[in-house]
Amino acid sequence: MRKVEIYGLKMSEDINSETDLPKLIVEEAERQAYGIKEGDVIVITSKIVSKVEGRTRKLSDVKPSRRAYFLSRFYKTPPEVMELYLREGEIKAVIPIEKLAKKYGHLFEEYTRNKEDAQKVIREHPYIFLIDVRNRLLTWGGIDFSNSPPGYCTLIPEDPDESARRIREKIRELTGKETAVVIADTEWKLDKFGTVDIAIGSSGIQPVSRNFGAKDLYGKPKFGGVDDLTDLVSASANLLFGQTDEAIPVVIIRGLKYERSEKGVANVTYPMKAFREALRMLAWENIKFKLLSKLF
Numbered sequence: 340m341r342k343v344e345i346y347g348l349k350m351s352e353d354i355n356s357e358t359d360l361p362k363l364i365v366e367e368a369e370r371q372a373y374g375i376k377e378g379d380v381i382v383i384t385s386k387i388v389s390k391v392e393g394r395t396r397k398l399s400d401v402k403p404s405r406r407a408y409f410l411s412r413f414y415k416t417p418p419e420v421m422e423l424y425l426r427e428g429e430i431k432a433v434i435p436i437e438k439l440a441k442k443y444g445h446l447f448e449e450y451t452r453n454k455e456d457a458q459k460v461i462r463e464h465p466y467i468f469l470i471d472v473r474n475r476l477l478t479w480g481g482i483d484f485s486n487s488p489p490g491y492c493t494l495i496p497e498d499p500d501e502s503a504r505r506i507r508e509k510i511r512e513l514t515g516k517e518t519a520v521v522i523a524d525t526e527w528k529l530d531k532f533g534t535v536d537i538a539i540g541s542s543g544i545q546p547v548s549r550n551f552g553a554k555d556l557y558g559k560p561k562f563g564g565v566d567d568l569t570d571l572v573s574a575s576a577n578l579l580f581g582q583t584d585e586a587i588p589v590v591i592i593r594g595l596k597y598e599r600s601e602k603g604v605a606n607v608t609y610p611m612k613a614f615r616e617a618l619r620m621l622a623w624e625n626i627k628f629k630l631l632s633k634l635f
Contacts, residue, residue: 346372347579347587361509380592382576385524389493427480428472437465499540500603519543523573536577538569545598
C-alpha cells in the first residue's frame with residue numbers, strides 16, 4: 340500500500356526579518372510532525388519567506404510616479420499600489436472584476452460568508468492585473484495585502500528558487516536530512532471560479548516528472564507523463580494552508596516519491612518570448628481552421 344501524509348505546521352510566533360525560518364520549521368516539525376524525515380517535501384507560503392527576506396512594504400513610504408497617478412484614476416487603484424505594480428513587473432492584462440461581478444454576482448454571493456465584506460473587497464480591488472514578474476505571470480504581481488497590518492503588503496521573493504535552495508540547505512545542516520523545499524503562492528484561476536496554490540520556487544525536487552512519451556498500459560507512447568509536481572504539492576499543501584486566519588504557513592508532505600533535482604521552477608517556466616510566439620501561432624491556426632472548414 341502506498342500513502343502520502345500531509346502535516347500542517349501552525350506557527351504561534353510572529354514571523355519577520357529577524358526570524359530564523361529554517362530553524363523554526365525544524366523546531367515546529369519536531370513538535371507537530373514527528374520531526375523532519377528523509378525525503379520530506381516542505382511547502383512554504385511565499386508570504387512568510389517574503390517577510391523573512393524583508394520584502395514587506397509600507398504604502399506610505401511608496402512615492403507614486405506620474406504614470407502611476409494617471410493610471411490609478413482610470414483603474415480605481417491607490418496610486419501607491421499602482422506604483423508597486425509598475426515596479427514589480429510588466430502588466431500584461433487587466434481583468435475588470437468589478438464589472439464581471441455585477442454580471443455574475445451570484446458566483447461571489449454563493450461563495451462568501453458575508454455579502455457586505457465580499458462587496459467591499461471587490462470595490463477595493465475592481466481590477467485584476469496580470470503582471471509578468473521576472474518571467475512569472477502572477478495576478479497583481481504576487482503583491483499581497485492579506486494577513487499583513489493595515490497599510491502594509493508583501494512582495495514575492497526576489498528569487499524564489501534561490502530562497503528555496505537556501506532554506507533546504509539550512510534544514511539539511513540542522514537535521515542531516517535530504518528534503519525538498521517548494522515555495523507556494525495563491526493564484527486566481529482564469530478558467531473557473533476560485534483560487535489554487537502554485538509553485539513559484541523550488542529546490543531538491545524535479546519540478547516536472549520526466550515521462551513524456553512513456554508507454555501506457557497497452558504499450559502506446561503517451562502524450563503526457565509530465566506532471567507538474569511542484570504545482571501539485573503546492574495545491575495539496577493548500578488544503579491545510581487555508582486563506583484566512585488558519586496560521587498554517589508551512590506544510591510537510593511525507594511519503595511522496597519524486598526525483599531529486601537542483602532545478603527550480605524557473606527552469607520549467609515558458610519564456611515570455613515563446614509564450615507570445617505560441618499565441619501568434621494559435622491565432623493563425625484558428626483562422627486557418629475556420630477558413631478551411633467553410634470550404635466543405
